[in-house]
Amino acid sequence: MQDSARQVLIIDDDEDFRASVGSLLEAEGYAVHMAASGQDGLALARAIHPDLIILDIMMESSTEGYVVNQALRFCEQFEGCHDTPVIMVSSIESSPDELYPRSEEVAMIRPTVYLTKPLDFARFLETVQRLAPRGARV
Amino acid sequence: MTTEVLPGLAESPAAGAEGAAAPERIVVVIDDDHAMRLSCRQILVRMGFAVETFDNGAAGLEGVGRLKPPLVIVDLKMPGLSGLEVIGRVHELDPETVIIVITGYATISTAVDAMKSGAYDFLPKPFSPDELRLMVGRGMERRRLQQESRRFQLERELLRHKFVTFVSHQLKAPLVAIQQYLDVLRRLGDAPEAAEHRAEWLDRCLKRAEDMQTLIHDWLTLAQVEGGALARRREPLDVAALLLPVPDTYQPVAAAAQLTLTCELPVEPLPIVGDASALSVLLDNLITNAIRYNRPHGSIRVSASRCAGEVCIAVEDTGRGIPEECLPFLFDEFFRVGPAEGETTRPSGTGLGLPICRRIAAEMGGTIEVRSVPGQGSTFTVRLPAGGATSSHPGVPNEPQGSDHR
Numbered sequence: 087m088q089d090s091a092r093q094v095l096i097i098d099d100d101e102d103f104r105a106s107v108g109s110l111l112e113a114e115g116y117a118v119h120m121a122a123s124g125q126d127g128l129a130l131a132r133a134i135h136p137d138l139i140i141l142d143i144m145m146e147s148s149t150e151g152y153v154v155n156q157a158l159r160f161c162e163q164f165e166g167c168h169d170t171p172v173i174m175v176s177s178i179e180s181s182p183d184e185l186y187p188r189s190e191e192v193a194m195i196r197p198t199v200y201l202t203k204p205l206d207f208a209r210f211l212e213t214v215q216r217l218a219p220r221g222a223r224v
Numbered sequence: 225m226t227t228e229v230l231p232g233l234a235e236s237p238a239a240g241a242e243g244a245a246a247p248e249r250i251v252v253v254i255d256d257d258h259a260m261r262l263s264c265r266q267i268l269v270r271m272g273f274a275v276e277t278f279d280n281g282a283a284g285l286e287g288v289g290r291l292k293p294p295l296v297i298v299d300l301k302m303p304g305l306s307g308l309e310v311i312g313r314v315h316e317l318d319p320e321t322v323i324i325v326i327t328g329y330a331t332i333s334t335a336v337d338a339m340k341s342g343a344y345d346f347l348p349k350p351f352s353p354d355e356l357r358l359m360v361g362r363g364m365e366r367r368r369l370q371q372e373s374r375r376f377q378l379e380r381e382l383l384r385h386k387f388v389t390f391v392s393h394q395l396k397a398p399l400v401a402i403q404q405y406l407d408v409l410r411r412l413g414d415a416p417e418a419a420e421h422r423a424e425w426l427d428r429c430l431k432r433a434e435d436m437q438t439l440i441h442d443w444l445t446l447a448q449v450e451g452g453a454l455a456r457r458r459e460p461l462d463v464a465a466l467l468l469p470v471p472d473t474y475q476p477v478a479a480a481a482q483l484t485l486t487c488e489l490p491v492e493p494l495p496i497v498g499d500a501s502a503l504s505v506l507l508d509n510l511i512t513n514a515i516r517y518n519r520p521h522g523s524i525r526v527s528a529s530r531c532a533g534e535v536c537i538a539v540e541d542t543g544r545g546i547p548e549e550c551l552p553f554l555f556d557e558f559f560r561v562g563p564a565e566g567e568t569t570r571p572s573g574t575g576l577g578l579p580i581c582r583r584i585a586a587e588m589g590g591t592i593e594v595r596s597v598p599g600q601g602s603t604f605t606v607r608l609p610a611g612g613a614t615s616s617h618p619g620v621p622n623e624p625q626g627s628d629h630r
Binding site: 100102103105106107109110112113144146148176177178203204205207 | 386389390392393396397399400401402403404405407408411412415417418421425428432562
C-alpha cells in the first residue's frame with residue numbers, strides 16, 4: 087500500500103448491516119471501525135478521527151443519525167471531524183433535502199452524500215472511493 | 225414584513241405600524257369612497273389593527289398579495305374590478321382569508337351573491353362603528369378557528385407520516401440485511417473476507433428471514449384484531465379450563481431456557497364471555513415474553529383467579545424488569561425496551577406482541593396492566609369481566625342449550 091489504510095467508521099444499530107458493509111470495505115483495503123449507537127459512534131469518531139463515516143439515520147431514536155451528523159459538524163468537541171465526509175444511509179426513500187424543505191433545517195443535518203438501503207454496492211464503493219480515496223492495493 | 229404601501233394608492237402608511245405589523249393583525253380595506261376608507265381605518269386602528277386602504281380592486285389585490293392579511297373588507301360596487309371579482313381573486317391567493325363585503329341597500333341581492341362566492345358576511349351602508357367592530361371581531365375569530373383546525377390536521381398528518389416511515393423501516397430492515405449479505409457474498413466470490421464468514425452470514429440470512437416471517441405474522445394478527453376478525457366471537461368460556469394445558473404446552477420451552485414454569489388455578493370455573501382463540505393468542509404472547517425476558521434459572525408463574533366481578537389472569541416472571549420510564553410506552557406498536565445494562569443485544573422481538581395483547585383484552589371488554597421491579601421481574605395482569613354460564617366441557621365454548629338459551 088502507498089499509505090496506511092484509510093479509516094472508515096460505520097455507525098448503525100443493525101449488526102448485519104455493519105457486518106456486510108464492513109467486510110466489503112475491508113476487502114477494498116479500508117480499516118473498518120464499528121459502532122452500534124450514535125453515542126458510541128461519536129465517542130469513536132472523536133478518538134480515531136476517521137477519514138469517512140457511514141451513518142444510519144433510524145437507530146435508538148428515529149432521527150439519531152441527523153443528531154449525530156449535526157454534532158459532528160457543529161459541536162466544539164468534534165472539531166477534528168467538522169469536515170469528515172459523512173455518507174448517511176437509511177431505508178427511508180426521501181433524502182433529508184426532500185424531508186426538510188426549509189433550507190435552514192436541512193443545512194443542520196445535510197450529510198455529504200445520502201444513499202438508500204439496501205446499498206447499491208457499485209455506487210456505494212464509487213462514493214467511498216471518491217470521498218476517501220485509498221492508495222492502490224498491493 | 226413591512227406595511228409600506230405604494231405611493232398614491234393609500235392615504236397614509238398603515239397606522240400603528242412603524243415598520244412592521246404582525247401579519248395576523250393586518251386588515252386591508254378596498255373601497256372607492258374616500259370617507260368610507262377613512263372611517264374604517266379610524267375604527268380598526270383603535271381595535272389595534274394595522275390598516276391598509278386601497279381605492280380600487282386592482283391595487284387592493286396587489287396589496288393583499290403582498291401583505292397576506294387575515295381579513296379583507298371590500299366594497300361591492302366600485303369602478304373597474306368589481307367587488308365580486310376581488311373576492312374570487314383574494315381566495316385564489318389564500319382560501320382562508322376572511323372577506324367582509326360592504327354594500328349599499330340597493331345592492332343587497334348582490335351581497336347575497338357575494339356570500340355565495342365565499343364572502344364571510346356583509347355590512348349594509350351606513351353602518352355604525354359598533355357594527356363594524358363586531359363583524360371584524362367575529363371574522364378574526366373565524367380565521368383563528370380555521371387555522372387552529374388546520375394546524376391539528378397538519379399535526380395528525382405529521383404523526384401519520386412518522387408512523388408510516390417507521391413501519392416501513394421496520395419491515396425493510398430484515399430484507400436489507402439479507403440482500404446485502406447475498407450481494408457481498410456474490411461480489412467477494414472466493415475472497416478470504418467472504419470465505420471466512422460465508423457460513424455465519426447464511427445463518428444470519430435465515431435468522432433475519434425468520435424475523436421477517438414473525439413480524440408479518442404479528443402485523444397480520446394485529447390487523448385482524450383491529451379489523452374485528454380476531455376476538456370477534458362472544459362465547460361463554462371457562463378461563464380455568466383454558467389455562468389447564470399451559471404447563472404441558474410451555475414447560476418444554478421453559479425447561480430449554482433453564483426456567484421453571486408453574487400454573488396456579490382455582491378448582492372452581494372462571495366464567496367469562498369472549499373469544500377462546502384470541503385469548504390463547506394473548507396468553508401465548510405474555511408467556512412467551514416471560515420466557516424470553518427471564519434470567520437463567522428464573523421462573524414463570526401463571527395464575528388465574530376471580531376478584532370483584534372480574535377474572536384476573538396474571539403472568540409473572542423473574543426477569544430483568546422494565547425501567548419505569550418505559551412503562552407508559554410498553555403497549556405502543558413497535559416500542560421495545562432497550563438492551564439491559566451491560567448488554568449490547570436484546571432478545572429478538574417485533575414490538576407488536578403487547579399491542580396485540582392490549583387490543584385483544586380491550587375487545588373482550590377488559591384491560592391489561594403491568595407491574596415491574598427492575599432487576600426482579602414483571603407481572604402482567606389481564607382483567608376480563610366475569611360472566612356467562614360456565615362451560616360443561618373444559619376449553620370448549622358452550623353451545624346454546626335449546627330452550628334454556630334466551
